[in-house]
Amino acid sequence: MDEQEHDHVFDGEGEGSTIDKMRAKQEKKNMKKAKKKAAKISAGGSKADLEDTAAKQKELQEKVRMLVNQLAIREAIQPPPSASSSQKQKDMSSHKFWSTQPVPKHDETIEEDGPIEPDTPYDQIRKEPYVLPKEFEWVTLELNNESELNELYTLLTNNYVEDDDAMFRFDYSGDFLKWALQPPGYLKTWHVGVRVSANKRLVAFVSGIPADIRIYNSHQHLVEINFLCVHKKLRSKRLAPVLIKEITRRSHLQGIFQAVYTAGVVLPKPISKARYYHRSLNPKKLIDTNFSRLPPNTTLSRLIKKFKLPTETSTPGLRSMVEKDVPEIRTLLNEYMSKFNFVPVFKTDDEIKHWILTKDKVIWSFVVEDPETKKLTDFFSFYYLPSSVIGHQVHKTINAVYLFYYAVKESDEKAIKGRLQGLMKDALILAKLKNVDVFNCLDLLENKLFIDDLKFGPGDGFLNYYMYNWRCKGMGSDKVGVVML
Numbered sequence: 382m383d384e385q386e387h388d389h390v391f392d393g394e395g396e397g398s399t400i401d402k403m404r405a406k407q408e409k410k411n412m413k414k415a416k417k418k419a420a421k422i423s424a425g426g427s428k429a430d431l432e433d434t435a436a437k438q439k440e441l442q443e444k445v446r447m448l449v450n451q452l453a454i455r456e457a458i459q460p461p462p463s464a465s466s467s468q469k470q471k472d473m474s475s476h477k478f479w480s481t482q483p484v485p486k487h488d489e490t491i492e493e494d495g496p497i498e499p500d501t502p503y504d505q506i507r508k509e510p511y512v513l514p515k516e517f518e519w520v521t522l523e524l525n526n527e528s529e530l531n532e533l534y535t536l537l538t539n540n541y542v543e544d545d546d547a548m549f550r551f552d553y554s555g556d557f558l559k560w561a562l563q564p565p566g567y568l569k570t571w572h573v574g575v576r577v578s579a580n581k582r583l584v585a586f587v588s589g590i591p592a593d594i595r596i597y598n599s600h601q602h603l604v605e606i607n608f609l610c611v612h613k614k615l616r617s618k619r620l621a622p623v624l625i626k627e628i629t630r631r632s633h634l635q636g637i638f639q640a641v642y643t644a645g646v647v648l649p650k651p652i653s654k655a656r657y658y659h660r661s662l663n664p665k666k667l668i669d670t671n672f673s674r675l676p677p678n679t680t681l682s683r684l685i686k687k688f689k690l691p692t693e694t695s696t697p698g699l700r701s702m703v704e705k706d707v708p709e710i711r712t713l714l715n716e717y718m719s720k721f722n723f724v725p726v727f728k729t730d731d732e733i734k735h736w737i738l739t740k741d742k743v744i745w746s747f748v749v750e751d752p753e754t755k756k757l758t759d760f761f762s763f764y765y766l767p768s769s770v771i772g773h774q775v776h777k778t779i780n781a782v783y784l785f786y787y788a789v790k791e792s793d794e795k796a797i798k799g800r801l802q803g804l805m806k807d808a809l810i811l812a813k814l815k816n817v818d819v820f821n822c823l824d825l826l827e828n829k830l831f832i833d834d835l836k837f838g839p840g841d842g843f844l845n846y847y848m849y850n851w852r853c854k855g856m857g858s859d860k861v862g863v864v865m866l
């Protein structure tokens with residue numbers, strides 16, 4: 382699954398911040414109200430009036446305090462208002478490669494869902510790999526071989542996705558890569574590497590895994606593309622288009638003509654755009670590493686207090702997921718996904734076992750078992766993906782987890798909101814107990830129902846969702862259920 386415009390978080394609105402303006406505005410309002418009241422009282426207002434005024438003022442002050450608090454949290458993790466360079470959209474004519482591919486144009490009006498080009502008959506599919514510049518050669522990586530897995534780990538750890546300011550870089554572990562790239566039905570031929578012929582050094586990679594998704598009403602068996610990476614020293618030499626064409630060819634050979642992928646960059650043409658949100662669990666470290674900043678008018682100890690969590694979870698019946706839960710979780714998850722427009726379809730228990738069951742330091746999953754019926758009513762999962770802190774004297778890594786799949790059984794919006802808030806608060810507590818520094822999520826699924834209340838703040842990272850050779854209407858991120866790694 383996929384890239385993210387990996388995100389660290391910028392300064393907020395700087396001095397003279399929103400908070401200050403809010404405070405000033407509210408104080409002015411309060412003054413006006415107090416003056417009006419005073420005039421009324423001196424003109425014969427009663428004692429009850431006075432008490433009423435005091436109560437209302439207290440209530441108002443409390444409201445202001447809450448608003449100011451909320452803003453302080455936002456400002457602690459707020460990007461600047463301007464869009465980052467990676468979010469800018471280019472003309473189709475300046476996409477030398479993408480203008481040749483079966484993807485919708487940015488300005489295209491989409492009337493009907495369907496493929497952009499027909500499937501290529503087998504005998505017309507190129508049987509030999511695309512030609513690489515002469516210094517390079519193709520390699521199909523064997524990830525069960527420890528040293529090849531380690532080569533991929535090293536390539537990605539040093540060259541994969543960074544934030545716009547090159548302060549943090551994803552650090553996917555070897556175990557994580559095996560989890561992400563070897564699901565049931567995976568094909569080794571879709572683990573495509575490029576080596577320097579002379580010294581056999583691995584310098585580029587792209588991967589595909591099989592997946593089943595539903596987009597609106599269309600069910601598709603397709604390929605999910607991820608981990609496209611070109612060594613930093615070989616950038617801007619048009620190697621990426623060759624890698625993409627090669628993985629496309631290898632997909633066509635398997636009878637697959639559609640793909641899903643995500644990227645931080647804007648390409649023609651996203652079906653949705655999601656934003657990253659961050660919930661600080663270790664404010665001091667996040668500030669020390671410049672992942673977040675101390676908002677004006679607050680102190681570190683106040684911030685620590687703000688993000689403090691209980692040490693015990695509160696949802697009755699919450700426990701770690703175990704293998705016997707797999708079939709029930711599959712039903713629960715597929716049912717929950719039915720309310721979104723772009724979702725994974727888990728066809729077998731093996732897939733749930735692979736994707737959801739806890740694998741320490743890779744993915745953690747928790748279920749809620751009704752104490753009476755013993756039936757599972759909810760579950761949630763998060764995966765562990767640390768980031769290297771580039772060039773920091775003290776901190777080498779930020780321990781981050783990302784919200785993965787979850788499901789709740791409630792059906793009316795208010796009940797879902799309450800339930801999700803409780804579950805996600807427990808998820809934060811469990812992550813904190815695992816020494817995680819920050820809990821991240823995208824504004825997909827029903828995440829907007831808990832993001833603000835649980836003190837997540839918006840980051841500067843965005844993730845664009847794409848389909849290859851498929852035309853369909855775009856959708857809001859709250860209609861997206863596919864979570865890519």
Ligand SMILES: CCCCCCCCCCCCCC(=O)SCCNC(=O)CCNC(=O)[C@H](O)C(C)(C)COP(=O)(O)OP(=O)(O)OC[C@H]1O[C@@H](n2cnc3c(N)ncnc32)[C@H](O)[C@@H]1OP(=O)(O)O
Pocket residue numbers: 383384385475476477478479480540541542543604606607608609610611612615616617618619620621622625628629632633637638639640642643644645646648849850
């Ligand atoms: C049916 C089956 C189909 C299967 C295939 C489906 C499509 C899958 C598509 C892949 C999904 C990947 C999902 C993930 O893994 S997204 C993760 C991407 N990886 C990173 O961000 C890691 C750090 N960056 C790098 O390693 C390089 O900068 C990469 C490899 C990204 C580009 O290398 P480089 O910087 O040396 O550039 P170039 O000179 O070789 O090539 C320039 C061309 O490449 C286009 N470009 C740049 N970035 C991306 C990007 N993230 N997706 C698609 N295209 C991208 C760019 O617009 C330009 O084309 P055009 O604008 O001129 O037209």
